[in-house]
Amino acid sequence: MVGAGVGGLVAGLRLARRGCVVTIFERRAAPGGKLAWLERDSFSWDMGPSLLTMPHVFTDLFRELGEKIEDHLDLVPLRATCRYHWPDGTVIDEDAAFWERPEVAAMLRHAAGLYDLSADAFLHHPLEDWWRQLLQPSMLAKLRHLPKVASFQTLADLGRRFFPRDAHLRQWFGRFATYNGSDPERTPAAFAIIPYVQARFGGWYVRGGLHEIARALRRLGEKLGITFRFGEEITGARPVGDGWELDGGKKFDVVVCNQDVLSAYPRFLPGAPWERFRRTRLDAMPLSISGFVLYLGVAREHPRLDHHNIFFSGDYAREFRQMFDEKQPADDPTIYVCVHSKTDPNRAPPGCENWFVLVNAPPLDPTRPLAWPTLGPAYAERILDQLEGRWGFAGLRGAIKVQEIFTPADFQTRYLAHGGALYGFASHGTMSAFRRPSIQPPGTRNFFFVGGSTHPGGGLPLVALGGKMVAERIIRQWRL
Numbered sequence: 001m002v003g004a005g006v007g008g009l010v011a012g013l014r015l016a017r018r019g020c021v022v023t024i025f026e027r028r029a030a031p032g033g034k035l036a037w038l039e040r041d042s043f044s045w046d047m048g049p050s051l052l053t054m055p056h057v058f059t060d061l062f063r064e065l066g067e068k069i070e071d072h073l074d075l076v077p078l079r080a081t082c083r084y085h086w087p088d089g090t091v092i093d094e095d096a097a098f099w100e101r102p103e104v105a106a107m108l109r110h111a112a113g114l115y116d117l118s119a120d121a122f123l124h125h126p127l128e129d130w131w132r133q134l135l136q137p138s139m140l141a142k143l144r145h146l147p148k149v150a151s152f153q154t155l156a157d158l159g160r161r162f163f164p165r166d167a168h169l170r171q172w173f174g175r176f177a178t179y180n181g182s183d184p185e186r187t188p189a190a191f192a193i194i195p196y197v198q199a200r201f202g203g204w205y206v207r208g209g210l211h212e213i214a215r216a217l218r219r220l221g222e223k224l225g226i227t228f229r230f231g232e233e234i235t236g237a238r239p240v241g242d243g244w245e246l247d248g249g250k251k252f253d254v255v256v257c258n259q260d261v262l263s264a265y266p267r268f269l270p271g272a273p274w275e276r277f278r279r280t281r282l283d284a285m286p287l288s289i290s291g292f293v294l295y296l297g298v299a300r301e302h303p304r305l306d307h308h309n310i311f312f313s314g315d316y317a318r319e320f321r322q323m324f325d326e327k328q329p330a331d332d333p334t335i336y337v338c339v340h341s342k343t344d345p346n347r348a349p350p351g352c353e354n355w356f357v358l359v360n361a362p363p364l365d366p367t368r369p370l371a372w373p374t375l376g377p378a379y380a381e382r383i384l385d386q387l388e389g390r391w392g393f394a395g396l397r398g399a400i401k402v403q404e405i406f407t408p409a410d411f412q413t414r415y416l417a418h419g420g421a422l423y424g425f426a427s428h429g430t431m432s433a434f435r436r437p438s439i440q441p442p443g444t445r446n447f448f449f450v451g452g453s454t455h456p457g458g459g460l461p462l463v464a465l466g467g468k469m470v471a472e473r474i475i476r477q478w479r480l
């Protein structure tokens with residue numbers, strides 16, 4: 001196993017549970033990958049994921065490993081998944097009452113059909129098996145929803161259809177494209193499944209921080225006999241017989257690679273025919289957006305903030321044009337502020353808050369390089385100006401006790417994420433979900449990819465489902 005991100009951990013745990021001898025090589029000192037952790041001066045932050053959706057994916061995982069999740073993790077449901085703020089003063093809480101608004105409920109009924117049709121086939125099976133799953137007798141009644149999946153409409157088009165008179169709801173709806181790093185004007189309407197999942201399964205926090213998930217998975221791995229080799233980076237591989245040799249000596253029957261697919265290809269699958277596949281298929285796909293993050297320790301409390309908050313930009317379409325077409329950071333970005341200490345006061349000293357401030361940012365593009373080491377601090381000032389000015393957090397700078405900046409260049413270096421893209425590829429175009437690299441690259445034996453840049457995509461529940469898919473494929477192939 002190469003990499004102890006959530007996808008790698010889940011695949012390794014499931015294989016170890018079936019009696020496989022599993023070794024996980026992880027270049028960093030701790031497990032979790034993007035599910036990382038930062039501590040400074042009694043403040044702590046989750047560096048990556050801040051919201052857990054589809055918690056049943058993890059409940060099922062623990063059960064299938066013979067454990068009860070509540071013995072390992074304290075999952076906390078949130079009253080409202082997010083509080084949305086607009087420049088005109090409108091504030092909406094995404095709570096139970098919100099999901100019952102007639103126009104929102106109508107959209108959810110539409111999306112429920114999409115979920116019924118595609119969740120099992122798409123989220124639980126490799127891409128190659130999708131059509132076969134759809135043709136199962138149990139699916140026949142659901143095939144009436146197929147036109148919703150195959151539609152040429154975008155998520156933004158669907159927003160215009162369901163919310164023709166409400167610009168705020170259109171912007172709220174479009175934001176779900178960013179859950180997989182994409183532009184609502186280019187993301188297929190089928191991604192309406194994301195708000196549906198959020199409404200149906202809720203938004204959750206893990207007490208102590210979401211990174212507790214990685215810690216718990218590591219403990220379970222050690223219990224199941226997995227060997228963790230932290231601080232060891234795998235830099236090359238070659239097929240030997242039916243198995244693989246890593247870094248010129250370590251021999252394994254099967255390799256599961258949790259490295260970002262694009263950055264992994266030259267290392268693990270160099271030369272023909274893989275090189276050609278990478279150039280013609282993968283390099284032609286747009287990268288997902290990256291992120292620009294401020295981790296702020298704020299010595300003040302803000303009653304008008306909820307656990308998750310979005311401060312919407314004035315011109316959403318322009319924001320995505322700047323990122324995807326002009327390859328520039330948006331000059332008026334939508335700002336996400338997550339304050340875990342609202343639910344978990346231990347995450348900050350008394351009277352203080354731990355702000356995780358995230359704005360979308362363009363992935364790195366060698367043809368239009370951005371000097372993030374100098375641009376980063378200037379962009380941080382722009383965001384703080386907006387928070388203090390337009391959003392009314394006067395004197396915020398004076399209350400900041402700790403400030404750390406994380407740019408797209410850091411995402412690339414720290415996680416080997418190609419271009420710093422958070423989710424591998426953007427989901428642009430009707431067929432984008434089906435063009436994601438398969439868990440088993442063409443022309444390989446006993447080599448698998450797992451994680452956010454392969455099927456079924458990014459986000460904690462999806463990479464965990466990907467880990468399950470890979471483990472099941474290996475178990476079936478090796479008749480374990």
Ligand SMILES: Cc1cc2nc3c(=O)[nH]c(=O)nc-3n(C[C@H](O)[C@H](O)[C@H](O)COP(=O)(O)OP(=O)(O)OC[C@H]3O[C@@H](n4cnc5c(N)ncnc54)[C@H](O)[C@@H]3O)c2cc1C
Nearest residue numbers: 003005007027033034048049050051234259451452459460
């Ligand atoms: C800022 C941010 C916010 C996010 N917010 C959310 C959220 O709120 N909710 C949500 O569900 N998801 C969120 N995500 C997405 C989620 O974090 C990812 O989709 C998921 O964690 C990716 O898991 P992965 O299995 O792809 O592994 P990764 O996290 O990419 O980890 C891969 C691991 O492999 C290691 N590795 C790579 N190559 C090698 C090698 N050659 N040798 C040894 N080790 C190697 C790396 O060091 C790393 O530890 C967010 C991501 C970011 C960055």
